[in-house]
Amino acid sequence: MRKAVFIRNASQLVTLQGSSKAPLVKEAMSELGIIENGSVWIEEGIIKAVGKDEELVKEFASRMHEAEVVDASGKLVTPGLVDPHTHLVFAGSRENEFNMRLQGATYMEIMNAGGGIHATTRRTQSATHEELFQESYERLNQFLRHGVTTVEAKSGYGMEWDTELKQLEVAKQLNEQHVVDVVATFMGAHAVPKEYKQDPDEFVRLLVEEMIPTVAELGLAEFNDVFCEHGVFTPEQSRKILEEGKRYGLIPKIHADEIEPYEGAELAAEVGAISADHLLRASEKGMKAMADKGVVGVLLPGTAYFLMAESANGRKMIDLGVPVALSTDCNPGSSPTVSLPFIMNLGCLKMGMTPAEVISAATINAAHAINRGSEIGSLEVGKKGDITIFNVENYMKLQYSYGVNHTDTVVKNGQVVVKGGQFVEKLSLS
Numbered sequence: 001m002r003k004a005v006f007i008r009n010a011s012q013l014v015t016l017q018g019s020s021k022a023p024l025v026k027e028a029m030s031e032l033g034i035i036e037n038g039s040v041w042i043e044e045g046i047i048k049a050v051g052k053d054e055e056l057v058k059e060f061a062s063r064m065h066e067a068e069v070v071d072a073s074g075k076l077v078t079p080g081l082v083d084p085h086t087h088l089v090f091a092g093s094r095e096n097e098f099n100m101r102l103q104g105a106t107y108m109e110i111m112n113a114g115g116g117i118h119a120t121t122r123r124t125q126s127a128t129h130e131e132l133f134q135e136s137y138e139r140l141n142q143f144l145r146h147g148v149t150t151v152e153a154k155s156g157y158g159m160e161w162d163t164e165l166k167q168l169e170v171a172k173q174l175n176e177q178h179v180v181d182v183v184a185t186f187m188g189a190h191a192v193p194k195e196y197k198q199d200p201d202e203f204v205r206l207l208v209e210e211m212i213p214t215v216a217e218l219g220l221a222e223f224n225d226v227f228c229e230h231g232v233f234t235p236e237q238s239r240k241i242l243e244e245g246k247r248y249g250l251i252p253k254i255h256a257d258e259i260e261p262y263e264g265a266e267l268a269a270e271v272g273a274i275s276a277d278h279l280l281r282a283s284e285k286g287m288k289a290m291a292d293k294g295v296v297g298v299l300l301p302g303t304a305y306f307l308m309a310e311s312a313n314g315r316k317m318i319d320l321g322v323p324v325a326l327s328t329d330c331n332p333g334s335s336p337t338v339s340l341p342f343i344m345n346l347g348c349l350k351m352g353m354t355p356a357e358v359i360s361a362a363t364i365n366a367a368h369a370i371n372r373g374s375e376i377g378s379l380e381v382g383k384k385g386d387i388t389i390f391n392v393e394n395y396m397k398l399q400y401s402y403g404v405n406h407t408d409t410v411v412k413n414g415q416v417v418v419k420g421g422q423f424v425e426k427l428s429l430s
Contacts, residue, residue: 004067005042005385005414006060009053010077011393013038016364016378017050023296023323023368030356032395033378038077041067042385045414050379068416070409074393078359079377080149080386080412081340082366085277085298085327088153088174088182089136089167092123094332107307107334108231108259117157117191120332124157124167132170139330140180142338145418147388147407150181152327152370154225156190161211164188168220179412183370185253186215189226189233189241204237208244216248222371223274224250228257228264235263242271251371257282258303269293275325275369280304280312284320291321296369299361300329301346302337315352325365326358345402355399385414 015033016024024031039056041049049056060067097105097115110116124132136153143151153171158164168184175182188211189204196203215221224245228238242252252271256264258278265286268276276282276290277298290297297317304311318324326343329335337343344358353361367377376384389409392398398406410418417424 084369087331091127156187185223186221
C-alpha cells in the first residue's frame with residue numbers, strides 16, 4: 001500500500017477548482033481558486049482533500065502518522081504543469097542552424113536547403129529504438145525537473161512508416177517506464193518527403209489509406225496532427241488527413257497559421273479539432289471560429305522567440321474567448337527547450353498575458369488540449385495527485401523572476417519524485 005502524501009501550509013495553493021468540464025476562457029482564466037495556508041491530502045495517487053491546513057489537520061488527525069508530510073511553507077503550490085505540444089522523440093540537435101538563422105536565413109530557407117525537419121528526420125531514421133528511447137528519456141527527466149508531469153509527444157520525424165512507428169513505440173515505452181505521463185499524437189503529416197515533392201497528393205494518399213488506419217489499429221496514438229502551411233500541406237489536404245483520422249477514432253489537432261495566414265484556425269473549427277497550435281498569423285475570423293467551437297489555442301512563444309519572429313496575439317485570443325494553453329513545442333529546430341516555466345514568462349512578456357492567465361494556460365487549459373481535463377490540471381478531489389511546488393511565495397513572483405527554474409518539489413501520481421530540485425531515488429511507476 002502506497003504511503004499517503006500530505007502537502008501542508010502552502011503560502012498560495014492554486015486549485016483552479018471547477019474547471020474540469022471545459023477549458024477556461026476570458027476572465028475565468030484569471031480565477032485561480034487560491035487558498036492561502038492551503039494543504040492537499042493524497043492517497044493511493046488520488047487527491048482526497050483540498051483546503052485550509054487547519055481543516056485538513058483536523059480531518060486527518062488520526063492518520064497523520066501514515067503520511068509523508070511535505071512542508072510547503074512559504075512556497076507556491078500548483079497543479080503539475082502540462083505540456084500539450086512537444087516533439088519529444090527525436091535524435092540529434094541542430095545548433096548549426098541557429099547560427100544560420102542569426103545570419104538571416106529563414107525557417108523555410110533552412111528547410112529547403114536540406115536542414116530543418118529533413119535534417120532531424122535523417123538522424124531519427126538512422127537512430128535505433130534504444131538510442132531514441134535513451135535520448136528522449138533524458139529529455140523527460142529535464143521536463144520533470146521543471147515541474148512538468150504530463151507531456152504530449154508527436155511523431156513526424158519519420159516521413160516513412162518504419163520511423164513513424166519507431167517514434168510512436170518509443171513514446172509508448174516512455175509512458176510505461178517514466179513517471180511523466182506521455183500522450184501520443186501521430187503526425188505523419190509533418191512535412192512532405194522530398195521524394196513526394198512533385199506529387200504530394202500521393203503522400204497524402206499513403207497517410208490516409210495506410211498509415212492512419214495502422215496507427216489506429218495498433219492503438220499507438222490518441223491524436224492526429226497536420227502541418228497546414230503554405231509549402232507543406234494545403235487546407236484541402238489537411239482537411240482530408242484530419243477527417244480520415246476521425247473515421248479511425250483519432251482526435252484532430254493542427255499546426256495552424258504559423259508562417260502566414262492560411263485558414264488553419266478556420267479549418268480547426270470546421271473539423272472539430274481539440275486544439276489548433278502556433279497561430280502566429282491566425283486571422284480574427286479564425287480566432288472567432290475557434291472561440292465559438294471551443295477549440296483550444298495552444299500558443300508556443302518559445303518558438304517565435306527562438307525564430308526571432310513576432311509572437312501570437314495571446315491577449316487578443318483571450319479577449320475573443322479562445323481558451324488559450326501554453327507549450328514549449330520542444331523540438332531540435334525551432335524550440336530546443338524543456339522549460340515550461342520560461343514559456344509562461346514569455347506568455348507574459350511577449351504575448352500580453354497576465355501572471356494568472358499563464359498559470360491556467362499551463363495547467364488546466366493545457367490538460368483540456370490533450371483530452372485530460374477531467375484527470376489532471378487542477379487540484380480537486382478525485383483527480384490525480386500531480387502537483388508542483390515552486391520556491392516562490394506567490395504566483396506573480398513565479399513570472400516576475402524569469403528565466404529561473406523555481407521548481408522545488410514535484411509529486412506525480414501521489415509520489416514525491418523531485419525534492420529540493422533533485423530526483424528522488426527508486427521511483428515506482430505503480
